[in-house]
Amino acid sequence: MIIEGIVTSLDATGRLNVAPMGPIVHGDFQRLTLRPFQPSTTFNNLMATRCGVFHVTDDVLLIARIISGTLTESVATEPAVTVPGQTLQDCCRVFEFTIQSVDDSEPRSRMEATVVHRLDRRPFSGFNRARHAVLEAAILATRLHLLPAQQVRLHLELLEPAIQKTAGERELQAWQLLLDYIHARQEPSV
Ligand SMILES: Cc1cc2nc3c(=O)[nH]c(=O)nc-3n(C[C@H](O)[C@H](O)[C@H](O)COP(=O)(O)O)c2cc1C
Numbered sequence: 001m002i003i004e005g006i007v008t009s010l011d012a013t014g015r016l017n018v019a020p021m022g023p024i025v026h027g028d029f030q031r032l033t034l035r036p037f038q039p040s041t042t043f044n045n046l047m048a049t050r051c052g053v054f055h056v057t058d059d060v061l062l063i064a065r066i067i068s069g070t071l072t073e074s075v076a077t078e079p080a081v082t083v084p085g086q087t088l089q090d091c092c093r094v095f096e097f098t099i100q101s102v103d104d105s106e107p108r109s110r111m112e113a114t115v116v117h118r119l120d121r122r123p124f125s126g127f128n129r130a131r132h133a134v135l136e137a138a139i140l141a142t143r144l145h146l147l148p149a150q151q152v153r154l155h156l157e158l159l160e161p162a163i164q165k166t167a168g169e170r171e172l173q174a175w176q177l178l179l180d181y182i183h184a185r186q187e188p189s190v
Contacts, residue, residue, distance in 0.1 A: 001025055004135055006063065007034070008077065008086050009045035009052040016086050017041045018075055020063045020138065023054060029095055029118065034111040043109055046099055051083035052113075056093035058125045060134040064174035067138045068181040082117040094119040130167035130175070133159040137178040149186045156182070 007021040019042045024033040032054060036043040046052055057063075065071040077086035080096050087094045097113040136159055140152055156179070163175050 003056060004139075006055045006057055006066075006088065006091070007036075007042055007052050008055070008088065009042055010049055010085055011041075011045050012048045014084075016074070016077065017045055018066060018071075018088070020066060021054070023113075029093075029115055032095070032097055032113040032115065034099075034113055035108050036111070037108050038104060043104075046111055047102065047104075049084065050099040051085060052097060052099075053080050053083070053085050053087050054095040054097060054115075055088050055091040056095075056124070057088070057091040058128075058131060059090060059170075060131045060138070061170040061174040062090075063138050064134055064177045067141050068177040070177055080117070081119070087119070089121070091121055092124045094121060128166055128168075128171070129162035130165075130171040133162040134171055134174045134178065137175065137182075141178050141182050144182065144185050152182065152186065 001024070002022045003025045004020065004022040007019055009017050011017065019040070021034060021036065021042060023035065026032065034046065036046065062075070076089040078089055080087050083096045083098060085096065087096070095115045096117040097115050099111050099113045101112045103110040137156060140147070140155055144152065163171065167175065
């Protein structure tokens with residue numbers, strides 16, 4: 001099963017990168033198959049250090065801020081326990097991993113990773129349709145170069161009712177950030 005979350009990784013100089021990623025999760029998070037595209041900072045960092053941290057979160061505003069490029073301050077982190085890395089302070093679950101093997105023969109690489117340490121930070125708050133809609137919009141926002149503008153618009157229209165009916169403040173804010181980001185990139189061709 002693919003679980004959408006956030007990967008933190010460090011470059012060779014120790015600089016932190018925080019990126020939404022959806023690894024394939026094996027068993028009860030014993031192993032992960034990460035599939036970062038080339039080129040991406042996550043791909044470069046994981047190739048260089050062969051370790052990182054995967055986070056399960058229900059904070060879609062953080063995901064929206066990263067994708068829309070509006071996260072200007074640094075996120076609160078603390079040192080990982082077993083790998084050189086940083087873990088998000090505000091998340092539900094933390095999985096530190098090391099990478100055993102890499103297949104980089106395709107643009108979307110495959111990295112087989114073993115979870116070497118796990119930590120529960122706070123309970124998952126529960127299913128919320130607006131959060132899932134934001135997640136879908138965030139994924140759309142990263143694929144604008146692949147999708148026709150009309151298809152993106154239609155998809156957003158289908159997601160909108162879940163936002164209107166079930167969003168809280170943070171989800172509304174996240175949705176708007178993503179709409180602004182998408183519209184700014186599509187205006188010339190619409
Ligand atoms: C929920 C979600 C899941 C994602 N999963 C992946 C993934 O598995 N692989 C990938 O390359 N990009 C994925 N992305 C897109 C990356 O987050 C995006 O390309 C980002 O710019 C990569 O950042 P980086 O260059 O800092 O690594 C995902 C985005 C979202 C919103």
